Amino acid sequence: MTLENYEYIRDLAAKQIRLSGRSPGQRRPIEIKNKVINHSDGSARVKIGKTDVIAGVKVLPGEPFKDRPNEGGLIVNFEASELASKYASDRITYSVEVGRVTDRGIRESNIIDLSNLIIEPAKKAGFVYIDIVAVNNDGNLMDAANIAAISALLDAKFKIENMEDYKEVPLDKTKLPISHTFVKIGDTIFFDPDADEENVADCRLTIAVGEKINSIQKGGSGFFTPEEVDFCADAAFKLREEVNEMLMKQIKS
């Protein structure tokens, strides 16, 4: 891995300063655009600074899982090509993790009423597929993937199996699980890291907050103290409102 400014970014971090000039708890501007993919039932392109991801939702008929005969399903997939990185040799090794963490946040918050997707118990039900692709990686793919997935879900209207009308995905819009990612560099914690900050960071903590905390994932080789975990959870609850408002605006428009 090639690293520009490794020591410089770490030295600045010790003084709570970021190369971008942002304050430690400040996020980059977020841009959400819906209906970007014709062939999907719902889609969203989300930019956080220079990070750029596209999510597409498709609802397709399938056979319910044997242990859940009265429910449809949710399948989240995340893909990042190495071309999305700043350094071509810098493979994104955590694609599987991003997909699974995004899946967990949405699943555990129970915002999708999967029982509402049943067409014929134990035989046929709607399956919600969310496919997310990173087009450009400038850090914080976790949050970008999560916001894109939720926005695409809100956007989705589907029609399967002789349904007369297009239908929305059955969603509880009051407790959207929004992801917040922090990195720790030395003893300093930054919110919404860019790619350089991620590269020099010791570790990462992603917290998805809906009504309550729905998922947490620690990444990277460093450590957090219990107090730092508390601090991040606190910050996540405070930061949630901003993105939630953006998504709510999308519903109204």
Next chain:
Amino acid sequence: MYEERFDKRGFDELRPMEAETGIIPNAKGSARFRIGNTEAIAAVYGPEEVKPKHFEKVDKGIIMCKYDMLPFSVPDRAKPGMDRRDMEISDVITNALNRAIILEEFPRSMITIRVYVTQADAGTRCASLTAASMACADAGLPMRDLVAAVAAGKIGDSICLDLTKEEEDFHEGGATDVPIAFLPSKNEIVLLQLDGKVTKEELKKIVEMGKVGANKIYELEKSVLKGRFLNESKS
């Protein structure tokens, strides 16, 4: 509501544990850790030459760790080989061990760790990590501290330690599962995951309870390893 646990344990009580080292003669170090009906075996090989070469680091060693659920470890049958879940768990275990092992002591080399879950009854990633850390100590690798990992969580309204599969699947109140790993003497969290629904305050309590459990596991790890190295010095 969840007032009494299915197996009548206290809410902050661990299942009975068992641990031993040196179970795989061909490995540099190995260990078996059992907690209730969950059991993992771990083997450590190396340090040796890094393969493939491009993973090599000039300033420190690397860990290649694989976690695998054996086909017969679960009630139905786990497909042989690694799936997406196994890959993610391998990653989080590697992350934790990266902090525990002092990798700066062997640059340009690789340590290979294999963890097999022989029996699964929830908490497999924690049992695997505990077993792996004991195997590393058994191999004599330089470490900052042993890793002690346990799953804490919430069932109904009760904060619980060391959940079983039956408790994880407890649906009415919804169960929250929080695998957590400490370097106990340093109070460092090296693995933390959560899925479910908890408030900030509950999270704090869960982390505290995880620490209590981790300390108990830590004591067992130390006593087993002490026994092992005492025997060696006698023979």
